[in-house]
Amino acid sequence: MRFDDRFLDELKSRLRPSDVIGRTVKLKRQGREWVGLSPFTKEKSPSFFVNDDKGFFHDFSSGKHGDVISFLQETERLSFPEAVERLAAEAGMQMPAEDPQAAEREQKRQGLADWMDLAQKWFAANLRRSVGKAARDYLERRGLPEDQWERFGLGYAPNDREGLKTALVQRGAKPGELVEAGLLIAPEGGGSPYDRFRDRLMFPILDARGRLVSFGGRAMNPDDRAKYLNGPESPLFHKGATLYGLPEARRILGAASKSTESVIVVEGYMDVIACQRAGLPAVAPMGTALTEEQMALLWRVSTEPVLCFDGDGAGQRAAFRAIERALPLLKPDRTFSFVALPDGKDPDDLLRERGAPALREALTNTQPFSRMLFERERAAVGPLDTPEKEANLLLRLRKAAATIGDPDLARTYKDYLVGAFYQSVRPSEQERKQAHRTLYRDRRAKRAAQIMDVTPEGRASALTLSKAPKPILSAIVEGLIANPSLIQERAELLATQSLGDVGLDRLVSDLVMLTYDAEGIGEAMIRARLSAMGHEETLRRIDRTAAISHAPFLAAGASLDDVRRWLTKAIEVLLDALALTRALDELKRDDHFDARAFSEMKAQRDQVDRYLTGGTLWAEERATVH
Incomplete structure (x- = not known):
């Protein structure tokens, strides 16, 4: 098998x-x-x-x-x-069913991988030929000596529309195979495929197992519209699940003298190379914000990766986006820390200007996730010059803590964030004492009362929305069953967040497992296997209630892009509502119940409920399309 x-x-x-x-x-x-x-x-x-x-x-x-x-x-x-x-x-994994197509897919994948390896050799040879002089000059200006080119597999794609195509076709490749591998582009209006990468410094992209799966190219022409260009999604390459430089970063971590050293996430290819030359285990996403799949990959390497951003406004916004995506996924042994480099420098700048010791020192000045989260919420509120703004900040902090899927960590974060609020916003002596009690008071009696909620049923009942929007819950699960590729993209989030319904939570858990165990499985087979796994009654309940949600991602004529956008938006808004409900439940159990904060938070939660169930969400989404 x-x-x-x-x-x-x-x-x-x-x-x-x-x-x-x-x-x-x-x-x-x-x-x-x-x-x-x-x-x-x-x-x-x-x-x-x-x-x-x-x-x-x-x-x-x-x-x-x-x-x-x-x-x-x-x-x-x-x-x-x-x-x-x-x-x-x-x-705890189910064995995949016998799939006669799996061997065929693997054989096809290996054939594409062979052409990728030959392309890399062709690019590397061009870097050393006369045609690669501009790329060599660029590397010299960036301080990367020739003895490092092979280590990082660098190459050059000449400004030739069919240079690579001709070279590989002469070796037996079919143009269609090279298009599928992402090396060629097939014109939409028909015609002969041509090279995707032209006049670019080439960076090979390896997957977690060290296999060449794609390329990234930096334009040598400053007037080129795309400074950096990555290969497209392909049978070899899934951009959202790949980190540039990961195999070398793992090697560096393995050789490190300290077992506590963390992987560092930077923004670009040259930054990764700069860090790795300095002995730092760095990786980079593929020119986009970190995905949940990439975060899961990072946590397999180290429990507290360091996210490195430029110290300017754009870098801060990037850090805040990472916080938003990572927050629901945090666990006691899975978090991030942050570092902002000084004077708008990036790691490559620091290495060239000040050397490896300065770069290493700069990357040790980290901020914990909890502090960055507090700063994000405070920045969102602005100057705290009225009681209303202070109350708004407290509400945002409680809601942010409740977004964390792990209940114990969510409570700890709530205590920390509320304590940080009183310590920084109202630093009177009396309120310092109150903050100290909030942060460190003995919770043993309260924890004993919460033991009843540790079962899946107890947790689910605590998360059930007051409005109980069963139709939209059913619609979301129905949409996931019909779009299994979206499940893999959001697997980490779906695995850590409850939908507030025990039956649906169990079904979604098995659904995530199914899509990993049987790649390319269709909707009909998914439904059959879920029924065989004991979810037949839940599936019937979904079928009865999903239709009355009027969710447009279930409409027969909806395009795939619209379905993905609407379904993703529905999941995000639902999780927002569930986080507010958790925050309300936690606030009700607080030793110092704040009636005003409870009232404001409940009003916000009810507004999100109405937004989900009253059709407003779909009207707004349709308006953005038209």
């Missing part, structure tokens, strides 16, 4: 090698690794090492090397499918 790469990646990401191997080999922590006696040979001194960050074991005494799957194959004499099945059960 063949297994899809995404299934195997997800399986290994859910299991720590030291946990799996530690059941049969006694391991001890040694820096960033675990060490023990070899299970393959008899020895007195340990020479068997396990590295969780890199996901492998290495046995110096026998020379054996591999991951958790090969470890089970070696030690328990299991076949590859048997080892995968054993680990999948441990990770």
Whole structure:
């Protein structure tokens, strides 16, 4: 049985090698690794090492090397499918169904990957030829010496409409394959495909496993409309799930002397290269804001990645956007910290002007997520020169804390943010004491009363909206079933946020799992499998109520782009309403109940409810289209 790469990646990401191997080999922590006696040979001194960050074991005494799957194959004499099945059960993953098309897709993917590798070699050769002089001059000005070009796979795409196409077709490629790989562009009106990248410095983009999946190109002509150009979505490349520089960043982390070192997220290719040359494990998104998939990838590498932005207004806005997207996903062991570089510099500037020590020092001056969140909410309110604005800030802080999916962390954030408000906005002696009590008072009695809410049913009842907009909840789930690609893009968010309905939450959890276990699965098959998994009654309930929501993303004639935009907007507004409801519930349990804040927050929550269920949302969305 063949297994899809995404299934195997997800399986290994859910299991720590030291946990799996530690059941049969006694391991001890040694820096960033675990060490023990070899299970393959008899020895007195340990020479068997396990590295969780890199996901492998290495046995110096026998020379054996591999991951958790090969470890089970070696030690328990299991076949590859048997080892995968054993680990999948441990990770709580369903084995993918037999898919006769999977082998065909993998073969096709490998064929495209071969052409990508040849393209990279062609670009690299051009960088050293006379045609690449402008690119070489640019690299010299940026202080990147020639001995570093190969390390980062740099190349040059000449200003030739069919240069790469001709080179690869002569090697046996079909133009259609090169279009599908993102190397060529097929004109919309017909005609012969032509090179996508022309007169550009080329940066190879590798996936998390170190495989070449796309390219990014920087224009050498300053008049070019697109300074940077990435390859398109393809069978190899999903922009929202890829981070530039990740394999090298992992290597740097693995070699770091401190196990607490964090991966750093910067904004551009040259910034990544600058940091990695200075020994810093940096990555960059593909020219856009961080997606939920990229955040999940970062948290697999380190528990507190550092988001680095320019110190200007644009950098601050980018940081605030990252906060908004990350907030629902935070957990006690998953957060971010932030750093703003001085004087509008970027990492590449600092490296060239002041050297690696200055860059490393600048990137250690971080701010925690909680403080940046407080500053974001305070900036949104503006000068606190009236009681109304102060009350608005308090309301925003409570709502922001309630957006966090983890209930314990949400309560802790609420205490911190409210305490920070009193400490910074009303710093009288009496209010300092009040803030201190808010931050550190003994919550044991209250926590005992909350034990009844730790079950999924209890949590769901606490999150149920007062208006109980079942039709819109049903419509959203119906829309997700019909658009499984959107599920994968929002998987992290869907996995951490309750919809306020136990049955729907369980169905969505299984729905997320289905789309990962069976790539490309259609709507009819999804419904059949959900029914087989015990969701038949919930599906009937969805069918009965979704239609009366009048959600336009369920309309038969809606375009795919409109469906995705409307459905995404509906999810965002629903989560906003649920966050307000959680904040209200938390406020009711507060030792110092604030009736005014409760009244204002309830009015805001009711307004969002009406916005969701009264048709206003759809009218506004349609107006933006027309």
